[in-house]
Amino acid sequence: MKPYKEMSKEELLSLKAELEKEFEDAKGKGLKLDMSRGKPTTVQLDMTMGIMDALDAESDMNAENGMDTRNYGLMDGIPEAKRLFGDMMGGVPAENVIVYGNASLSIMYDTVSRCMTHGVLGSTPWCKLDKVKFLCPAPGYDRHFAITQLFGIEMITIPMTSEGPDMDLVEKYVSEDPAVKGIWCVPKYSNPQGISYSDETVRRFAALKPAAEDFRIYWDNAYAIHHLYEDEQDQILEILSECEKAGNPDMVYEFVSTSKVSFSGAGVAAFASSKANVEEVKKFLTIQTIGYDKVNQLRHVRFFKNLDGMLEHMRKHADIMRPKFEAVLRVLDQELGGRGIGEWTRPRGGYFISFDAMEGCAKAIVAKCKEAGVVLTGAGATFPYGIDPKDSNIRIAPSYPTSEEMAAATDLFVLCVKLVSVEKLLETV
Amino acid sequence: MKPYKEMSKEELLSLKAELEKEFEDAKGKGLKLDMSRGKPTTVQLDMTMGIMDALDAESDMNAENGMDTRNYGLMDGIPEAKRLFGDMMGGVPAENVIVYGNASLSIMYDTVSRCMTHGVLGSTPWCKLDKVKFLCPAPGYDRHFAITQLFGIEMITIPMTSEGPDMDLVEKYVSEDPAVKGIWCVPKYSNPQGISYSDETVRRFAALKPAAEDFRIYWDNAYAIHHLYEDEQDQILEILSECEKAGNPDMVYEFVSTSKVSFSGAGVAAFASSKANVEEVKKFLTIQTIGYDKVNQLRHVRFFKNLDGMLEHMRKHADIMRPKFEAVLRVLDQELGGRGIGEWTRPRGGYFISFDAMEGCAKAIVAKCKEAGVVLTGAGATFPYGIDPKDSNIRIAPSYPTSEEMAAATDLFVLCVKLVSVEKLLETV
Numbered sequence: 001m002k003p004y005k006e007m008s009k010e011e012l013l014s015l016k017a018e019l020e021k022e023f024e025d026a027k028g029k030g031l032k033l034d035m036s037r038g039k040p041t042t043v044q045l046d047m048t049m050g051i052m053d054a055l056d057a058e059s060d061m062n063a064e065n066g067m068d069t070r071n072y073g074l075m076d077g078i079p080e081a082k083r084l085f086g087d088m089m090g091g092v093p094a095e096n097v098i099v100y101g102n103a104s105l106s107i108m109y110d111t112v113s114r115c116m117t118h119g120v121l122g123s124t125p126w127c128k129l130d131k132v133k134f135l136c137p138a139p140g141y142d143r144h145f146a147i148t149q150l151f152g153i154e155m156i157t158i159p160m161t162s163e164g165p166d167m168d169l170v171e172k173y174v175s176e177d178p179a180v181k182g183i184w185c186v187p188k189y190s191n192p193q194g195i196s197y198s199d200e201t202v203r204r205f206a207a208l209k210p211a212a213e214d215f216r217i218y219w220d221n222a223y224a225i226h227h228l229y230e231d232e233q234d235q236i237l238e239i240l241s242e243c244e245k246a247g248n249p250d251m252v253y254e255f256v257s258t259s260k261v262s263f264s265g266a267g268v269a270a271f272a273s274s275k276a277n278v279e280e281v282k283k284f285l286t287i288q289t290i291g292y293d294k295v296n297q298l299r300h301v302r303f304f305k306n307l308d309g310m311l312e313h314m315r316k317h318a319d320i321m322r323p324k325f326e327a328v329l330r331v332l333d334q335e336l337g338g339r340g341i342g343e344w345t346r347p348r349g350g351y352f353i354s355f356d357a358m359e360g361c362a363k364a365i366v367a368k369c370k371e372a373g374v375v376l377t378g379a380g381a382t383f384p385y386g387i388d389p390k391d392s393n394i395r396i397a398p399s400y401p402t403s404e405e406m407a408a409a410t411d412l413f414v415l416c417v418k419l420v421s422v423e424k425l426l427e428t429v
Numbered sequence: 430m431k432p433y434k435e436m437s438k439e440e441l442l443s444l445k446a447e448l449e450k451e452f453e454d455a456k457g458k459g460l461k462l463d464m465s466r467g468k469p470t471t472v473q474l475d476m477t478m479g480i481m482d483a484l485d486a487e488s489d490m491n492a493e494n495g496m497d498t499r500n501y502g503l504m505d506g507i508p509e510a511k512r513l514f515g516d517m518m519g520g521v522p523a524e525n526v527i528v529y530g531n532a533s534l535s536i537m538y539d540t541v542s543r544c545m546t547h548g549v550l551g552s553t554p555w556c557k558l559d560k561v562k563f564l565c566p567a568p569g570y571d572r573h574f575a576i577t578q579l580f581g582i583e584m585i586t587i588p589m590t591s592e593g594p595d596m597d598l599v600e601k602y603v604s605e606d607p608a609v610k611g612i613w614c615v616p617k618y619s620n621p622q623g624i625s626y627s628d629e630t631v632r633r634f635a636a637l638k639p640a641a642e643d644f645r646i647y648w649d650n651a652y653a654i655h656h657l658y659e660d661e662q663d664q665i666l667e668i669l670s671e672c673e674k675a676g677n678p679d680m681v682y683e684f685v686s687t688s689k690v691s692f693s694g695a696g697v698a699a700f701a702s703s704k705a706n707v708e709e710v711k712k713f714l715t716i717q718t719i720g721y722d723k724v725n726q727l728r729h730v731r732f733f734k735n736l737d738g739m740l741e742h743m744r745k746h747a748d749i750m751r752p753k754f755e756a757v758l759r760v761l762d763q764e765l766g767g768r769g770i771g772e773w774t775r776p777r778g779g780y781f782i783s784f785d786a787m788e789g790c791a792k793a794i795v796a797k798c799k800e801a802g803v804v805l806t807g808a809g810a811t812f813p814y815g816i817d818p819k820d821s822n823i824r825i826a827p828s829y830p831t832s833e834e835m836a837a838a839t840d841l842f843v844l845c846v847k848l849v850s851v852e853k854l855l856e857t858v
Binding site for chain 2: 037039040042045048049050052053055056057058059061068069070071072073074101102103105106109113116117118125127128143146147150151259263264265266284287288289290291292293294295296
């Protein structure tokens, strides 16, 4: 394969003509595919239908502590759900866990919102401060950035390395700037790169010396058990105990959910933190709600039973997800390998493949794909304020279409990458 | 019956001795009853167990618009649930409804919290203002007052009349003071008095001329369909359309839930308002959550089918609640009628009976009851800041114990009322 950059103007022009013809043909196929969101496919949702029978009209509706899940009470969740979610987070004790309703994103929003109005463990409410900043490892999760943006929090982009965020930069900002109150992290199979934080990265996080007493690590363990392979699985250190060991017990808020384990539209989410942080949140919960859906918590525990049951279930998810990831990677390798016009990740879990095009090409590639019927996540979405300074990163979400559709969509994608890259190169030769 | 106030000192002293003996006997019975919270009893929860079979592993999980309730999407709820909740609120169009997860209290908290950080339709966020005030008709719901207190909002007590809040006062405060941003209302079978707002009251609400553009009526329609009798039911005017007619379409936030229809621990809650307000909330929801539990919404609609199904179900609740209310009222009438030491309400729906003791007696009565094993809602809880200026109001919640237990608990209650009243009267004779 000849790298595009080594081609002469004539070669590029002739290639462009060829690609343009291919693109016109592709448009004619009338594709209509969505690779934009990390959304489980119907087959995956069907796999969980057994949960609908986990409780029926004859079921004992009491939690293991004898509390009736149908009635008021138990603001912080039923004990067996606290245990299950603690296990899911890598062995967090149940007393450090609070179980919520559907959607961990709501817990994150709620947490930031509470900091705005009430601060953290007695600190000044953020809405009374001139400036509040968050560190945003990027490419990252667009919905994290949307929350901090909504609250007017200044977002500072932190580049990602293959071991997690650039920790030199993180340490510098956190220790020097008291306006830095948080950092968004997806520590395992990160969104969108599929990177898992190395042990050294986690330990450096745990050992941070924040200038702000109310600095917290927002640890969104969204893909804690979302492996693609049985034999090659990433494992990360359990952050709460690492922080405790490092003398920073209160420095982490951890979030987790079953959105991509059971149902995205009817799962259960949980929060974990130190004793002091959990006590503070519970104090608010007694005012904020009369309790989250405990019957759905019970339904989940009765269906999965324990972490082993959950992991067994996740193997079925992996069997569906793996071929889709492989279909994408096969096309990328075959069509773009050695051409020097893009790089991509090979995650061992999670929901995304991250693609870096040549600088200044991402928006044009996404637009071209759309023109021919394939919807990708908007270019820039993986960066704070939706602005990718290099206009390079594209998030590929292979979960929703079938493997065949994924292959077809990726064929179109690589075609658009080639075409846009050639056009870009022609601007300068 | 001789009113206590007409008794001589000697009569009072002899009565006191008699009552004290009775009280010692009562303590010996080792009662252990809870009349403190409006909590459905197990029989009521059992009545709803059919809902657990409304969906099973074989069910079609699509909403009527074809959306898969198990997946992401439909942030504002499934269409059939929006319709059902609109009907429950007295005929609010589905497009004005947003369906949430369990607990309407969370929606109210969330609403106040959003006003604090972002204001209302572009107004100044409340956290940037020196002073924010809420009107609090009292006696009222303690958890409403807890929310506004948490956010440092100044609460102004508004006396209740038999037709609702004192509207002369409400009109005065709302039209004159731009710091007044809201009023807490339970318009039907109010908590704790069971008062339903008269048509005139609702119309005066709809015609308010607020000094603050971001003033809203927080209309907690918690007992919209919670009648005790088939033949005597209160009906209130539908507030959204009244406000629209009066030229104040955006002035109301309405809240409702199935906490006391299906399960308190696993129900569905909803919000309704004008088009502009609903649009604003939806804008936040896209950032705040990936969606509420749509499967539970579907489960509710499949079980109840429509408003008629819900009303039919509420008749069964009434059959359980009515005898308990009547047991309490029978004892109150018999033991306290004509004695001049207390007044009480005779609600036709809702969850509470409100009792007004002689001034300065409520705390002592609640303490005496507790001493003998009957837990009542803390005296003062029905007023802002937990302070009843007259120390007179006591909320009786008859739902959780059985009718027999309720009769026994009320026997003790009236004994404590008599004893504390005699002691009070002896202070001044």
